[in-house]
Amino acid sequence: MSNRHPLKVGLTGGIGSGKSAAASLFAALGVDVVDSDVVARQVVEPGEAALDEIALRFGPEILLASGELNRRALREIIFNDPEQKRWLEALLHPLIRARTVQALDSSSSAYVILVSPLLFESGQDALVDTVVVVDVDEAHQLDRTSARDEVDARQVRSIMATQLAAEARRARADYLIDNRGDLGALESQVASLHRKLLALAQMREKGAE
Structure with missing residues (x-):
């Protein structure tokens, strides 16, 4: 597989879902990460x-x-x-x-991750080959975002209203990460998914030969 055409993986989730934490864990495993907000x-x-x-x-x-x-x-x-x-x-x-x-x-890297909070809403899902959704319940979203950004629940809900509904996001996912647990649980899921994505990237490389 040419480095110019790696497997492209979209990583998304609602506000407070833990996208950044998951992306950091993938990066620690040697995966290149492109952040749509940074771009x-x-x-x-x-x-x-x-x-x-x-x-x-x-x-x-x-x-x-x-x-x-x-x-x-x-x-x-x-x-x-x-x-x-x-x-x-x-x-x-x-x-x-x-x-x-x-x-x-x-x-x-063997595959590359595009982190985008509005992956589906912006049409950026068209840029990737497969999609990972970091999923949490609304209570976790409210608690984490309020604590991180020091905003009230009303503001968090107004942001959530601009994003795709959680059910619709899950329905369009190829892989789901359940981030209702602690960091250890997230690390375990990322490590497992990393192995699957490496295998997928290798299959894609062989198919391109």
């Missing part, structure tokens, strides 16, 4: 053409003194103006997709 930040860093276009449209006040994007100000603008949100998405989504594909294809 989304990269395309609007100083020096990127997209940031210049955003500043032209919304004015220099959309930038911080450091020259970086004022994300809070931009969020407020697009939250209150659907037309501006559509413009921003039309600018950024193709850039994010292209950079994500590039990162996935340049992986040198």
Whole structure:
């Protein structure tokens, strides 16, 4: 198998499900991880053409003194103006997709993971060969997110409402990780799934020969 075309694995789950913890465990096993949130930040860093276009449209006040994007100000603008949100998405989504594909294809590990909280909602599932869903119940989501982000349950539920329902997410999963337990339980499931994905990657390599 060429390193340019590794097995691509999507990793997703609702807010507070433990996607980042699972991704870190896969990374510790030597798996390359591409984070969609990181890519989304990269395309609007100083020096990127997209940031210049955003500043032209919304004015220099959309930038911080450091020259970086004022994300809070931009969020407020697009939250209150659907037309501006559509413009921003039309600018950024193709850039994010292209950079994500590039990162996935340049992986040198046996398989590569794309971590995306909105894998299905954004259509990024089309970029991967198989999907892993980290699944927890709503109570765990509320507790973990409230503790991590210091937000109340109402805010967490409003974010959950923008994401695919848990049942629908599970129905579209090729592999499920049940993260209702402790870190040890998560480590065990990741290790087991890692072996399965390595085998799948090897089968794919043989089929491509």
